[in-house]
């Protein structure tokens with residue numbers, strides 16, 4: 105492991121200014137970053153500890169919730185307002201990792217977790233365009249059962265592994281960011297993650313030294329009737345093969361509006377506008393759900409080992425719709 109220094113600046117401005125320098129990284133809970141450093145995938149020489157510099161609570165606002173970037177995954181999942189009115193968020197967090205990791209991992213760190221593609225995580229393996237731009241992609245002809253079928257490119261077929269952003273995408277969340285010199289901006293979660301194209305090493309809209317301050321989740325009837333379904337190889341402590349967050353606004357038995365996003369299948373949370381359109385204004389019944397779910401894997405381009413995800417996507421969507429209708 106590369107040796108490094110760690111500092112805890114007294115102000116956020118000092119932290120963002122320090123982290124704009126090369127070979128410097130923020131550290132929050134450290135549950136992903138330290139693993140990458142031990143594997144020598146990440147080699148920062150200076151770490152800047154965010155502890156005490158960012159909000160760590162859930163703030164209940166008149167029109168939504170503001171979740172601090174340093175809030176622990178476990179605390180957000182257990183927050184009464186999140187459990188009551190933003191259920192998909194609580195369920196996604198509870199489905200992630202283990203209780204120990206959720207007690208250490210933060211919301212900001214979870215949004216920035218790197219991919220779980222084995223070729224990326226082990227520099228002993230062959231080429232990886234995300235780890236070493238221009239070196240190639242060993243996964244395309246190699247082990248790709250767990251990798252993506254939507255939004256991938258010839259340069260990279262990795263998925264984003266976190267559960268939380270999938271729920272946040274379905275709930276139309278946005279991120280509060282702050283850069284060096286105090287520059288603030290708000291970015292819709294839908295615009296935060298980048299597709300790989302020819303530059304899979306560029307994953308988000310974050311600029312050097314910019315920090316995630318908080319997540320804003322708007323209140324809505326759909327958020328109140330939302331859920332997160334995660335299909336995986338074993339029942340706990342496992343990443344998603346396919347997951348689906350659904351938020352459905354029902355007026356009596358008619359669907360006024362539905363918002364859905366997939367996880368485990370794309371480099372970013374994957375919204376499903378074609379499924380949402382097929383649900384709008386229709387009765388909330390088994391026939392509508394089955395018809396709409398058929399659209400969910402449109403555009404999928406499986407690799408050699410993950411064709412099973414095409415059908416699994418449709419099943420995850422169907423189960424998520426049935427769950428919200430029964431809530």
Ligand SMILES: Cc1cc2nc3c(=O)[nH]c(=O)nc-3n(C[C@H](O)[C@H](O)[C@H](O)COP(=O)(O)OP(=O)(O)OC[C@H]3O[C@@H](n4cnc5c(N)ncnc54)[C@H](O)[C@@H]3O)c2cc1C
Nearest residue numbers: 132133134135136137200201209210212213214266267316
């Ligand atoms: C065995 C195992 C299983 C797991 N299973 C799951 C799972 O099923 N689902 C799931 O979602 N996750 C899973 N995880 C991932 C886990 O949830 C993440 O490691 C955790 O959320 C990261 O949070 P952290 O605070 O520790 O981030 P850190 O490791 O501290 O940071 C991660 C990255 O984010 C950056 N960063 C952190 N905070 C900020 C900020 N506010 N602004 C800008 N940059 C920031 C850091 O510089 C670093 O690059 C698993 C992890 C392990 C080890």
Ligand code: SF4
Nearest residue numbers: 221232233241260261
């Ligand atoms: S899929 Fe992406 S992360 Fe995995 S080896 Fe290919 S380029 Fe690297």
